[in-house]
Amino acid sequence: MSNTVIITDTSCDLPEEVVNKLPVIRLKMSVSLKDNPGDDISYLDIKEFYDKMRRGEIIPVTSQVPVNVFMTCFEELRKEGKKGIVLGLSSKLTGSYQAALVAKETTKADHVKVLDTKCASLGTGLVVYKAAQMAEEGRDFDEISREIEFYAHHMEHIFTVDDLEFLKRGGRISGAQAFIGGLLNIKPILHMVDGAIFPLEKVRGRKNVVKRMVEIAAERGKNLENQLIGISHGDNEELALELADAMKREFNVKQIMISWIGPVIGSHSGPGTVALFFQNA
Structure with a gap:
């Protein structure tokens, strides 16, 4: 196993049991109510979430991963002597990609590479899954970054x-x-x-x-x-x-x-x- 960790977010839609077996850190993108942005509803059972949407009981809105959350993640990896590859939701659909770039620059995180997957949902998930498998195989940080960018963009x-x-x-x-x-x-x-x-x-x-x-x-x-x-x-x-x-x-x-x-x-x-x-x- 290499010292590379894959950093993603909760939009990747990988099953929980898959994420838990891999060198993956999944950062939270919050889900709240349009009329009450402070009311986090990400705890809802997923079936209940969709039932409430169908009935018009909730109008959910989402927020990007904050810069400070990325900064904390990058600093923790540095302390552990690990490298990280950020593979999140497409930059056309969220500000999380830009937030990760700001965090990388602010913390001088040379041990982190931030890639724009241009993917969403399980498309991102498959990219994360492949990158994490490569890390488990002991593949080099730069090799994973190079191959996974091609994979994501296709x-x-x-x-x-x-x-x-x-x-x-x-x-x-x-x-x-x-x-x-x-x-x-x-x-x-x-x-x-x-x-x-x-x-x-x-x-x-x-x-x-x-x-x-x-x-x-x-x-x-x-x-x-x-x-x-x-x-x-x-x-x-x-x-x-x-x-x-x-x-x-x-x-x-x-x-x-x-x-x-x-x-x-x-x-x-x-x-x-x-x-x-x-x-x-």
Whole structure:
């Protein structure tokens, strides 16, 4: 095992049991109520969180990892003689990346590298998972940084949401883009481009969403059979499992990690979201 530790945040949506087995530090991005920013609701059971969103009982908002939290983390690693690689949510979606850069400069943390993954949810999670595995294998700090940046920047994010209004409310897409989603059982498919969210196309109905997401994977994916594929969902396990089965049938995929979309990402994507992550190179 190397002396490299992977630093991420609570938007990465890696299952708890996976994080606990790896050299990973997960910093908190707070989730609170829009009308009461001081009221932390990240403690809510994830099913309860989505049920409350569906009923309109909560309007959650999120906050970046504070600079001082990064500073404390970097100083603790220095004392322990360890190095750290920061792999968090895309800089287009949070201020955490800039906060980490400020903390690195302030603390003169030459033992820390801050990378912009340009990923979100389990897309970030798969990047963190791979980097942590490399650290466990004893790979060199610079080698991990170099390889993981390539891996992150070739991570495809293909996802569908039940209601684009949540992304609009959080400023992740425009009102005009949100309008298309609620019409006549139209299901939007979105993707990430250079770390930002964009609508990709529209399909009619649940069945066609899975079919089209698998087709996009065929168009963009490379060597899918031998990849670790990621699927995350916002209280929509049934559709996530349908997608997983379809990926196995079409591409003989052997490894799929399925996780819940946690409150940080779920605050913006809303209940019902299902996302697919794979490598395009």
